[in-house]
Amino acid sequence: MDQRIEIDMEEMLDTFDINGKFLGAKPRSFCHSENPGVYHKPVWIWIVSEPGGEILVQKRALTKKKSPGKWDMPSAGHVDAGETCLQGCVRETYEELGIKIKPEDFIFLKESVNQRGWELVQTYLLKLPKATKFTLQTEEVECVKWLKYEDFVKLLYSDDFCAHAKEYKDWLCDILKQSISERG
Numbered sequence: 001m002d003q004r005i006e007i008d009m010e011e012m013l014d015t016f017d018i019n020g021k022f023l024g025a026k027p028r029s030f031c032h033s034e035n036p037g038v039y040h041k042p043v044w045i046w047i048v049s050e051p052g053g054e055i056l057v058q059k060r061a062l063t064k065k066k067s068p069g070k071w072d073m074p075s076a077g078h079v080d081a082g083e084t085c086l087q088g089c090v091r092e093t094y095e096e097l098g099i100k101i102k103p104e105d106f107i108f109l110k111e112s113v114n115q116r117g118w119e120l121v122q123t124y125l126l127k128l129p130k131a132t133k134f135t136l137q138t139e140e141v142e143c144v145k146w147l148k149y150e151d152f153v154k155l156l157y158s159d160d161f162c163a164h165a166k167e168y169k170d171w172l173c174d175i176l177k178q179s180i181s182e183r184g
Contacts, residue, residue, distance in 0.1 A: 012081035013040040016120055018113065025081035031118065039113075039120045043088045045075040045106070046123070046176065049130035053180035054146040056128075057155065058096070060162070061142050071155055072162040074144055085122045093126070097144070098135025101126065109175055112168060123172075125179060149180055 011028040015038035023038055031040040047056040056074040060067055075096045079088035086103040093101050107125040114121050134144055147155065155161050156169055164172075 011078065013078055014081050014083075015040055018120075020111075020120060028078065036118050039118050041079045041085060041088075041120050041122055042076060043079060043085055043092060044073050044121055044123045045089055045093060045126055046109075046172070047074045047126045047128055048176065048179055049146055050127040052130050052146075054130060054148055055152040055176060056144055056146055057152065058136075058144045059142040061138065061140055063139060067162045069142070070162045071160055079122070085124075088122075089124055089126075096137045096140050098137070099128070099132060110171075114165075125175070127179075149177060152176070 012025045013028055013031050015023045015026050015031065015036075017023060018039060026036070026038065026040075030036055031038070048054070049056070057071045058074045060070050060072055062068045075089075075093045077088065077092035077095070079085055080091075083091070085108075086106055089106045090101055090103055093099055105126060107127075109123040109125055112121045112123065113119070130146060136142075136144065153173055156164075156173070
């Protein structure tokens, strides 16, 4: 008699206290519940063209549950259980944008706490040639486009962009402007 065991394939995420102390792995649905009491780590990846200093943004697919059709950072996602943040960056940029990047190409910018989402957000910067060819994951990304800094700032603060805290937007504009002015 053939007995099959159903395996729960739900994504597992490492969890942490607010100070970053590892607490164990939990299902994504638990981490995204209303008040899980533990934090998980997403990676948020911002991409700047080199040379040129333009900023890449993605338009979220209309099938997305959160913020469908809104503009957002070009690549982001959860760090899976047992995965490092850099491994998460490499995986997410490949899944969403179809580009293979080495871990050492990501520049860590900062960790910030998103209390509403129970997240310890890991923000990274990636510099790519503007001629980079992308293969988009259509379930996640409708399209991408490069924007000059001034156009990016206008979009970031508009209702067409995903919601982010004003403090984060202000910091992001400062760090991207600095990154663009430092490029060779």
